[in-house]
Amino acid sequence: MSDYSFRFTKSSKYLNAALIIIPMVLLFIGIYGGLMQTLFRAGIIQSDPFVGGDYYKGLTFHGVLNAIVFTTFFAVALGNALIPYSLKKPLNTKVAWASGILMLAGSVLAAIVILMGEATVLYTFYPPLKAHPGFYIGLTLLVVGSWVAFFNWIPMYLEWRKENEGKKTPLAVVGMMTTFIIWLVATLAVAVEILFMLLPWSLGLVDQINVMLARTLFWFFGHPLVYFWLLPAYVMYYVFMPKLAGGKLFSDMAGRLVFMLFIIFSIPVGTHHQYMDPAISSQWKLVHGIFTFAVALPSLITAFTLAASLEHAGRKNGATGLFDWMWKLPYFDKEKWFFPFLITGLIIFIFGGIGGIVNASYSMNTIVHNTAWIPGHFHLTVAGPVLLAFLGGSLYMVGQFMGKKIRFKGFAMISPYIYTIGLLIMSYGLKVGGLMGMPRRTNTGASYANPDSVLYQPDWVAYIDMSVIGGSIMFIAVVIYLVSFFGTVFSKSDSTEEGSVVTFPISEPLHDEPSTWLRNFKPFIIILIILIVLSYTPVIYDVITTTYDTSLPYSPNSPVPLR
Amino acid sequence: MDKSEKLALSLSGLLLIVFFGALMYAAAAEDLEVPTCITDMDPFTTDTLFQTSEDTYELHMIARMWAFQPSTIRLPVGSTVDMYVTSQDIIHGFKVENKNVNLMAVPGAINYVRVRFNEPGEYFFACHEFCGAAHHTMAGRFVIEESVDEPETIGG
Numbered sequence: 001m002s003d004y005s006f007r008f009t010k011s012s013k014y015l016n017a018a019l020i021i022i023p024m025v026l027l028f029i030g031i032y033g034g035l036m037q038t039l040f041r042a043g044i045i046q047s048d049p050f051v052g053g054d055y056y057k058g059l060t061f062h063g064v065l066n067a068i069v070f071t072t073f074f075a076v077a078l079g080n081a082l083i084p085y086s087l088k089k090p091l092n093t094k095v096a097w098a099s100g101i102l103m104l105a106g107s108v109l110a111a112i113v114i115l116m117g118e119a120t121v122l123y124t125f126y127p128p129l130k131a132h133p134g135f136y137i138g139l140t141l142l143v144v145g146s147w148v149a150f151f152n153w154i155p156m157y158l159e160w161r162k163e164n165e166g167k168k169t170p171l172a173v174v175g176m177m178t179t180f181i182i183w184l185v186a187t188l189a190v191a192v193e194i195l196f197m198l199l200p201w202s203l204g205l206v207d208q209i210n211v212m213l214a215r216t217l218f219w220f221f222g223h224p225l226v227y228f229w230l231l232p233a234y235v236m237y238y239v240f241m242p243k244l245a246g247g248k249l250f251s252d253m254a255g256r257l258v259f260m261l262f263i264i265f266s267i268p269v270g271t272h273h274q275y276m277d278p279a280i281s282s283q284w285k286l287v288h289g290i291f292t293f294a295v296a297l298p299s300l301i302t303a304f305t306l307a308a309s310l311e312h313a314g315r316k317n318g319a320t321g322l323f324d325w326m327w328k329l330p331y332f333d334k335e336k337w338f339f340p341f342l343i344t345g346l347i348i349f350i351f352g353g354i355g356g357i358v359n360a361s362y363s364m365n366t367i368v369h370n371t372a373w374i375p376g377h378f379h380l381t382v383a384g385p386v387l388l389a390f391l392g393g394s395l396y397m398v399g400q401f402m403g404k405k406i407r408f409k410g411f412a413m414i415s416p417y418i419y420t421i422g423l424l425i426m427s428y429g430l431k432v433g434g435l436m437g438m439p440r441r442t443n444t445g446a447s448y449a450n451p452d453s454v455l456y457q458p459d460w461v462a463y464i465d466m467s468v469i470g471g472s473i474m475f476i477a478v479v480i481y482l483v484s485f486f487g488t489v490f491s492k493s494d495s496t497e498e499g500s501v502v503t504f505p506i507s508e509p510l511h512d513e514p515s516t517w518l519r520n521f522k523p524f525i526i527i528l529i530i531l532i533v534l535s536y537t538p539v540i541y542d543v544i545t546t547t548y549d550t551s552l553p554y555s556p557n558s559p560v561p562l563r
Numbered sequence: 564m565d566k567s568e569k570l571a572l573s574l575s576g577l578l579l580i581v582f583f584g585a586l587m588y589a590a591a592a593e594d595l596e597v598p599t600c601i602t603d604m605d606p607f608t609t610d611t612l613f614q615t616s617e618d619t620y621e622l623h624m625i626a627r628m629w630a631f632q633p634s635t636i637r638l639p640v641g642s643t644v645d646m647y648v649t650s651q652d653i654i655h656g657f658k659v660e661n662k663n664v665n666l667m668a669v670p671g672a673i674n675y676v677r678v679r680f681n682e683p684g685e686y687f688f689a690c691h692e693f694c695g696a697a698h699h700t701m702a703g704r705f706v707i708e709e710s711v712d713e714p715e716t717i718g719g
Contacts, residue, residue, distance in 0.1 A: 278674035282599035300575035363595035439691035549671035556695035559628035
């Protein structure tokens with residue numbers, strides 16, 4: 001099954017290349033915004049050409065473009081690639097193009113409104129801060145576009161299952177379907193929030209809305225969102241990495257079990273983002289906390305399975321003894337430039353995962369909630385393993401779908417290491433600053449880090465400066481990566497007729513058990529629905545019964561409501 | 564299933580159970596809890612501080628764009644404060660430095676925490692939810708002193 005090639009139609013190749021190149025440009029705009037924020041926060045600059053003096057406008061497009069737009073496009077592109085490839089079925093390109101166009105139109109609309117300064121609401125868009133309706137419509141189109149992509153895969157999957165009764169679905173397909181099942185269920189809540197609450201309220205059709213209810217619906221979506229980011233990276237870890245390292249996937253069943261556990265536990269956990277909120281009883285917060293601990297389990301299994309797979313690869317590469325295998329992996333092999341993108345992410349995820357357990361830990365969350373610790377944490381996850389795996393995957397896929405050899409492989413190979421160094425420095429600064437009480441989402445350069453301000457907090461300055469150093473290194477690493485990426489995109493095509501097929505490094509399993517109980521999504525989706533009803537009914541009930549007022553819309557520029 | 568895989572799975576489960584047990588211990592023995600529903604409190608629109616017993620105070624705080632009302636609270640060492648917090652406009656929040664106090668202030672809802680100050684000093688807090696153009700100037704402090712003649716609040 002490994003190393004086989006599949007011929008994509010020309011149209012689907014163009015589409016997939018476009019789904020990677022366009023968001024890469026948007027990602028870079030967002031990353032530029034990220035660099036500017038570290039400089040703003042330290043008081044080094046007071047304005048930049050893109051956002052003027054408005055730090056929070058920059059913060060909004062950094063979050064929206066990087067965490068929502070880029071990730072969604074990449075997940076769709078990876079599915080459009082791996083599902084036809086693994087099932088050996090052609091993609092319905094008309095539907096796939098429709099999905100891509102919807103997503104692009106939505107992202108561009110949202111980006112324009114943000115840059116006009118009409119949607120400075122950050123990527124969580126909590127009411128009663130109100131954005132221009134274009135922002136909500138744009139996000140809706142992006143999400144609907146991603147649904148269309150998923151609906152395009154479902155008949156392919158069902159057809160394959162019918163034709164291959166008794167066979168295991170390829171793990172890559174299980175992973176991508178899992179990603180989008182979670183995404184579909186989670187985005188239903190944010191669709192309700194946007195279509196029935198925020199959009200009519202933003203258009204002026206509804207006067208007031210319940211802020212706590214909107215917030216709770218947002219977090220119903222907000223936590224599974226992080227698994228929507230993480231799972232495509234997991235697919236690449238399980239499916240590509242063992243083979244890239246020269247070995248096999250230690251356990252096929254572990255991979256399947258992990259994906260099914262994510263289906264069950266990804267969603268009934270959202271209230272752990274609201275531990276410090278009013279109007280939700282602490283015992284229901286605890287229930288969500290317990291499920292959050294449960295969702296840590298698949299990640300711990302993953303840590304074991306991937307380490308075991310790498311050990312197997314190391315031993316096949318000639319390692320002996322207990323730990324020698326760690327040094328027998330292709331860390332600096334230019335021809336295996338994809339491997340560094342995955343291994344660095346895994347190392348970062350050790351810290352990201354531990355931090356995540358701290359955040360989930362109920363009363364311990366008091367120490368970190370909404371402090372700079374939180375961006376420190378999620379840069380170690382979404383801007384760590386997720387981003388790095390997506391960058392590696394983007395470069396690999398753009399080479400495959402454009403029929404080009406990767407250029408500047410050395411640059412590509414080294415960039416994740418440089419990025420990791422920068423990220424660890426930046427996140428350390430943010431996390432320690434957070435423990436000292438430094439708030440997140442705050443332009444500290446204008447107050448707490450400004451020696452002339454009455455609010456000056458001298459203790460925080462060293463940690464704010466660390467994020468400048470780390471952030472600058474991260475930015476340089478991305479530029480080095482982009483040399484290879486755009487060097488490849490703009491290079492002369494060396495595709496011949498035979499070279500126009502696409503290949504992915506699909507790992508074979510070392511232990512391959514039948515695991516018949518993990519072959520069907522249905523029972524796991526049913527458990528998920530039961531858990532959602534059990535965990536969210538009392539939370540929504542609390543929110544509706546203990547809030548006493550609804551809110552008019554506000555602009556970020558005035559304490560007086562907009563109407 | 565491979566033997567080492569089973570072991571890894573069991574240890575992972577055990578680790579999570581130990582973590583969870585520690586949290587339950589903290590909740591039971593140290594009374595470390597998270598905010599819960601407040602149903603026995605009428606909505607308030609003005610801030611106040613008043614004494615409810617010898618060293619216990621009740622504080623009603625209002626967060627608004629872009630100030631905490633009150634922004635400075637001066638109290639004697641050993642004070643216990645029942646803090647009720649709400650927002651007058653959009654979402655705000657704060658964490659009190661060196662204290663287990665971290666609250667979201669959401670319009671239309673009342674949040675509550677009880678905190679005891681055993682050590683003198685200044686306990687700074689900054690608004691930690693984005694609340695508009697001057698969000699980074701929204702801050703306050705508890706000032707805890709050995710002897711305070713008259714507990715007071717500033718910035719009403």
